[in-house]
Amino acid sequence: MFTDAEKRALLEIARAAVIAQVTGRLASDHGRSQDWGQTPAVRLPTGGQRDDWGQTPDVPLHTGASGAFVTLKRNGELRGCLGTLECRRPLEEEVARLAASTSHQDPRFEPVRSWELADLHFEVSVLGPLEAIDPRALDAFVIGRHGLVVEQGSRRGLLLPQVATEWKWNREEFLAHTCRKAGLPGDAWQRAASVYRFDAEVFGD
Structure with a gap:
């Protein structure tokens, strides 16, 4: 902290x-x-x-x-x-x-x-450091606390934890948008893509 x-x-x-x-x-x-x-x-x-x-x-x-x-x-x-x-x-x-x-x-x-x-x-x-997760698990990540990274081959997308909160996304929407940020289909997290979570301390003026 x-x-x-x-x-x-x-x-x-x-x-x-x-x-x-x-x-x-x-x-x-x-x-x-x-x-x-x-x-x-x-x-x-x-x-x-x-x-x-x-x-x-x-x-x-x-x-x-x-x-x-x-x-x-x-x-x-x-x-x-x-x-x-x-x-x-x-x-x-x-x-x-x-x-x-x-x-x-x-x-x-x-x-x-x-x-x-x-x-x-x-x-x-x-x-914080990336942690590999199974995105299908209910406790894999927490909206508002964790950011996500989706990776497949040479493609990688990242969204910060505050993005999901600002847009009021649910878990599936957060995963889908992170996949699209990587240039992948929105359901790539259900198939071959690797998914990671990370903690972040966020502060502004």
Whole structure:
């Protein structure tokens, strides 16, 4: 579980990364330019002092996360969501990288524009490890607690736990939509596809 201070720190890092990507400035370097399309060197502010990241406490962040996703919303509508199932960097660096990428690399959306920044809301999902399940078992997963991954051959689809809650899906609908996210028929979970669940800690601003 993350503390409130850790959640605030990760959300501020995500926001600063998006601002830097969109405006071309690295917020923590007081205007020095950096290409956030590359993996940035991200740090938390130290000593609890205020700088361009905002008032962010100096807190140790968890390093055992299996994956992470960053979701952007504007006026209640999805504006981008990208993530990874394998964190290969410290979590704060992974969140910064994903936030910057989400602002301009989600193929479903146009890049975020500077005039949209004030209206953006941020959500971070930190994923636990994948667990193989038998989706036909009634206790295989819990709506609102678990996200799902469906995999068959080279195709893979993932939906975060909050998606099923937001759309008020039942178990079968959640499975079917995850299959379609993978580019598979909605009933692939009943046949050859492998299904996994994961826990996620989700928090937003």
